[in-house]
Amino acid sequence: MCGIVGYTGSQQAAPILLDGLKKLEYRGYDSAGIAVMDDRGISVSKVRGRIANLCEKTDSGRSVPGVTGIGHTRWATHGAPTEENAHPHISNDGRFAVVHNGIIENYIPLREELTADGYCFESETDTEVIVHLIEKYYSGDVRQALIKTANRLRGSYALGVICAGEPGKIYAVREASPLILGAGSGENFFASDVTALVAHTRNVIYLEDGEFAELTCDSVNVFDCLGHAVEKKASRVMWDVQAAEKGGYEHFMLKEIMEQPGAVKATIAPRIKDGRIRFDELDISDEELAGINKIMITACGSAYYAGCAGRSAIERLCRIPVEVQLASELRYSDPLIDGHTLLIVISQSGETADTIAALKECRSRGAKVLAVVNVVGSSVAKLADYTVYTWAGPEIAVATTKGYTTQAAVLYMLAVYFAERLGRLGESGGLTEELLSLPRLVQQAIDMNPAIPSLAKKYHASSSVFFIGRNTDYAVALEGALKMKEISYLHAEAYAAGELKHGTIALIDEHQPVVALCCNPSIMEKTMSNIIEVKSRGAEVLALTFQGNQKILPAADDLLFIPEVDPLFSAVVEIVPLQLLAYYVAKENGCDIDKPKNLAKSVTVE
Numbered sequence: 001m002c003g004i005v006g007y008t009g010s011q012q013a014a015p016i017l018l019d020g021l022k023k024l025e026y027r028g029y030d031s032a033g034i035a036v037m038d039d040r041g042i043s044v045s046k047v048r049g050r051i052a053n054l055c056e057k058t059d060s061g062r063s064v065p066g067v068t069g070i071g072h073t074r075w076a077t078h079g080a081p082t083e084e085n086a087h088p089h090i091s092n093d094g095r096f097a098v099v100h101n102g103i104i105e106n107y108i109p110l111r112e113e114l115t116a117d118g119y120c121f122e123s124e125t126d127t128e129v130i131v132h133l134i135e136k137y138y139s140g141d142v143r144q145a146l147i148k149t150a151n152r153l154r155g156s157y158a159l160g161v162i163c164a165g166e167p168g169k170i171y172a173v174r175e176a177s178p179l180i181l182g183a184g185s186g187e188n189f190f191a192s193d194v195t196a197l198v199a200h201t202r203n204v205i206y207l208e209d210g211e212f213a214e215l216t217c218d219s220v221n222v223f224d225c226l227g228h229a230v231e232k233k234a235s236r237v238m239w240d241v242q243a244a245e246k247g248g249y250e251h252f253m254l255k256e257i258m259e260q261p262g263a264v265k266a267t268i269a270p271r272i273k274d275g276r277i278r279f280d281e282l283d284i285s286d287e288e289l290a291g292i293n294k295i296m297i298t299a300c301g302s303a304y305y306a307g308c309a310g311r312s313a314i315e316r317l318c319r320i321p322v323e324v325q326l327a328s329e330l331r332y333s334d335p336l337i338d339g340h341t342l343l344i345v346i347s348q349s350g351e352t353a354d355t356i357a358a359l360k361e362c363r364s365r366g367a368k369v370l371a372v373v374n375v376v377g378s379s380v381a382k383l384a385d386y387t388v389y390t391w392a393g394p395e396i397a398v399a400t401t402k403g404y405t406t407q408a409a410v411l412y413m414l415a416v417y418f419a420e421r422l423g424r425l426g427e428s429g430g431l432t433e434e435l436l437s438l439p440r441l442v443q444q445a446i447d448m449n450p451a452i453p454s455l456a457k458k459y460h461a462s463s464s465v466f467f468i469g470r471n472t473d474y475a476v477a478l479e480g481a482l483k484m485k486e487i488s489y490l491h492a493e494a495y496a497a498g499e500l501k502h503g504t505i506a507l508i509d510e511h512q513p514v515v516a517l518c519c520n521p522s523i524m525e526k527t528m529s530n531i532i533e534v535k536s537r538g539a540e541v542l543a544l545t546f547q548g549n550q551k552i553l554p555a556a557d558d559l560l561f562i563p564e565v566d567p568l569f570s571a572v573v574e575i576v577p578l579q580l581l582a583y584y585v586a587k588e589n590g591c592d593i594d595k596p597k598n599l600a601k602s603v604t605v606e
């Protein structure tokens with residue numbers, strides 16, 4: 001999704017803005033622009049396509065002098081990805097430039113009103129109403145103009161604003177779209193994402209909804225919608241610049257796949273002490289826990305699939321019914337939720353618009369909210385009653401990998417933790433050894449599949465791939481198919497293996513690749529029959545199973561392996577070869593792996 005950067009200080013702004021925008025490229029975008037201010041006024045440079053085009057157009061920023069500026073990467077929503085629609089947008093009098101993330105829901109009546117007032121529009125965007133409103137309400141005081149403008153806007157917005165009459169100042173406004181201030185020394189910044197800030201400062205201030213900020217090179221002032229000063233504390237970002245760089249790997253996605261043993265370990269190990277799980281961040285009382293009669297898990301995309309993977313561990317161990325619902329569906333489904341429901345919200349970014357809306361909807365019906373989130377200080381983390389962080393570190397590739405595995409790991413830990421507190425673990429023992437072994441098993445799953453690049457050569461030209469499995473294997477198949485679709489653009493479908501014969505098997509014919517997940521010994525024979533069903537119709541079967549499983553050999557054409565793992569917790573390990581398969585197929589297909597077409601890292605609009 002769109003990205004914002006802002007700078008004020010004593011250095012030339014344009015190169016810093018361009019560098020910040022490059023750091024935000026991973027979020028997905030289709031045009032970009034910067035506005036830089038000097039004594040002569042504001043100059044705007046915009047391009048369609050990549051930041052590299054903007055660097056070329058501005059001679060790497062050298063052709064736009066000035067020490068104050070704002071920049072933007074746009075992911076088109078209202079209006080095509082053209083130069084006219086790219087941000088920054090400029091007011092008719094040339095005094096203001098604005099960058100915007102989010103969606104202005106009432107932009108049509110505002111546009112009609114402003115057109116009737118005589119303002120000329122140069123783009124098709126919803127954003128342009130903002131800059132004309134600021135001009136309309138400006139009578140010498142930018143703060144007041146921003147407050148009046150914000151009062152007229154409905155929807156979500158993070159804004160960066162500069163005013164030609166106020167050199168050295170940048171303004172920021174936040175409502176339901178992330179915006180973070182970076183406090184430097186003799187220079188200050190804002191950005192929609194800390195990745196654009198860490199090269200300059202680790203001291204960040206998270207703006208809240210309804211807050212405004214005015215930054216100069218040596219001051220950061222935050223105020224509310226009445227113009228009253230708001231005291232804010234800076235937080236320190238713990239990860240460093242290298243964490244957001246490729247570190248020798250060809251793609252962020254590959255680096256992040258390889259980082260999974262460490263990410264899963266960082267998520268699990270510190271929470272296990274003396275053979276027991278401790279969630280110091282969860283202060284749910286025994287009474288509250290005993291009162292939960294239903295757990296609802298909600299999320300989008302891969303985070304939803306992590307929920308599907310975690311569901312059976314929670315149900316089996318806690319004996320509490322668990323529903324997993326897509327956030328975009330749940331928010332409009334009049335859900336059966338009350339004060340006895342625990343809502344588990346899963347989100348890597350913590351900023352997914354549908355997830356936030358589902359959270360608010362369920363909360364308004366009385367549910368307590370437990371968030372499983374990666375980005376510290378994100379909206380989901382702030383809105384929840386309890387937050388458990390997945391310590392995956394920054395995830396830059398659009399397709400999630402370590403985000404998913406750490407989410408599933410947290411759900412497994414919650415399953416064991418709640419079951420123990422409810423006195424329902426019984427024969428299962430503490431299960432902490434099994435959890436602690438997961439990072440090692442993830443590493444083995446990476447190491448034991450050197451054939452994946454050559455398998456990718458065999459399968460990459462297929463027009464579609466089916467993924468089949470039962471129970472957890474099916475949950476992992478869903479995520480495996482999504483990985484394949486989103487980065488290799490190969491059509492992929494996941495089916496519950498037993499469901500094939502109810503329709504889908506009609507699509508299986510000669511040479512149709514079928515990835516068959518067969519990692520749970522207790523239901524292996526059932527899945528084996530489904531493998532034989534597709535095999536007898538000519539399918540090429542690529543089976544994913546645990547190493548040493550001889551039984552599968554006659555049925556499979558090719559094999560992917562995982563080490564033996566407790567089926568209760570297997571998703572974290574099983575998904576790894578499928579991530580690698582999707583990665584190498586995408587590479588064979590020459591795809592832009594870290595920035596797949598049409599996709600954005602953080603989906604902050606509905």
Ligand code: F6R
Pocket residue numbers: 300301302303304346347348349350351352355398399400401403482486601602603
């Ligand atoms: C797929 C992917 C997406 C996200 C989804 C939710 O690889 O990354 O499906 O999982 O957009 O994002 P978060 O977890 O940030 O809420």
